[in-house]
Amino acid sequence: MASSRHKHAVPKRAGLSRPSGSATPGGARAARRKAPATASPWRGRAVKVALPALGVLTLVGTSAAVISQDAEIAPASASIAEVAPSDDIIAQALEDQDATIEVNRSAERPELPAESxxxxxxxxxxxxxxxxxxxxxxxxxxxxxxxxxxxxxxxxxxxxxxxxxxxxxxxxxxxxxxxxxxxKKLPEPPEPALGTEPCPTGSESGLQPNTVKVLRAVCAKFPEVSEYGGVAGRGEHATGHALDIMVRGAAGDSIAAFLQENQDELGIEYLIWEQQIWRPATSASWRPMSNRGGDTANHMDHVHVTTVGSGASGY
The missing domain is CATH 2.30.30.40 (SH3 Domains)
Structure with missing residues (x-):
């Protein structure tokens, strides 16, 4: 017997059909999770435009950095010092380093004086x-x-x-x-001391001490003199107060001057030479004597010396 219930077909509405497998709301949500995301058309176009622009900006930025570096290289620590607080140890160390680098070493050294x-x-x-x-x-x-x-x-x-x-x-x-x-110059060497050694060419026999001193001094100073007259028969020669130094000319002049220079030390009373007498007790100059008739009598061939204590007179 045919059933009295009939299945009525439900007409489909346009645009309301569901995809297979999503008959229920849960199935529709699952389908949406599994479906791959489809990029929007405007997003793709933006990417195509942005990528080239980004490359250009990168190139421009790099060039600007190179140019800026060539123009002026600023210490890296400068920017750090601007933003870092004063109590930042690292920033302070960098500042100290910069200060050290900037010191002018040449300023520590004094300038060399000019040659002038x-x-x-x-x-x-x-x-x-x-x-x-x-x-x-x-x-x-x-x-x-x-x-x-x-x-x-x-x-x-x-x-x-x-x-x-x-x-x-x-x-x-x-x-x-x-x-x-x-x-200005070295001083002249001092005159050697008066000779005191015995004279090899003159006899000291019978001479007074001062007369011996004269003989030794003249003998040492003028070794070229080879003859002396000592003790003789009369006057101061007899007492040993007189000495005759047998010379002529310039040699006699030198000996007479030497005896004058050392008159005090040698104990000389007076000198006779070439018919002149020098007696410092009465005159500082040589005085002429009368002519006695010959070279020896006028003392032309010898210098006569009388030492202190002589009793001679008449000269």
Missing amino acids: EESVDVTGTRVALKDGVAVRADAKRDAPVLATLDKGDKIDVTGETAEGWTEVVHKDLSRWVKSASVA
Whole structure:
């Protein structure tokens, strides 16, 4: 028997059909999760435009950085110092490093003096009077010793002095020495002491002490003299107060001058030479004597010496 219930077909509405497998709302949600995302058409076009533009901007930025670096290289720490707080240890260290780099080392060294400032004028020379004369850097006793001079060494001077110091020139620079240690020239060597050794060519027999001194002194000073007259028969010769030195001409002049120079030391009372007499007790000059008739009597061939204590008279 046919059933009284009939299935009525439901007509489909246009645009409301569901895809297969999504008959239920849960199935529709699952379908949406599984379906791949489809990019919007405008998004694809934006990507195509943005990528080339990004490349151009990158290239421009790189070029600008290179140009900026060539124009001026700023210390990396400068920007850090601007934004970092003052108590930032790293920033402070960088600032200290920058300060060290910026120090001008040449400013720490004094400028070298010009050559004209170092030159000194030389006005003469001096000679060292002894060995070990110190050449000092300044006119002070404790100034460094730069060199020493030996006796006879010469050194240039400027003519300047300062409280017992003389300015000298050593290696083209101004230096100082004690004024008392230098002079224009070395002093003349002192005259040797009067001879005191016995004379090999004259007899001392019977002579007074002062007369012996005259004989030895003349013999040592004038060894060319070969003859002396000592003790004789009369006057001061008899008592040993007189000595005759047998010479002529210039040799006699030199001996007479030598005896005058040493009159006090030798105890000389007077001299007779070439008919003249020199008696310092009465006159400082030579005085003429009368003619006695011959060379020996007029003392033309010898210098006569009478020492102190003589009792002779009439000369």
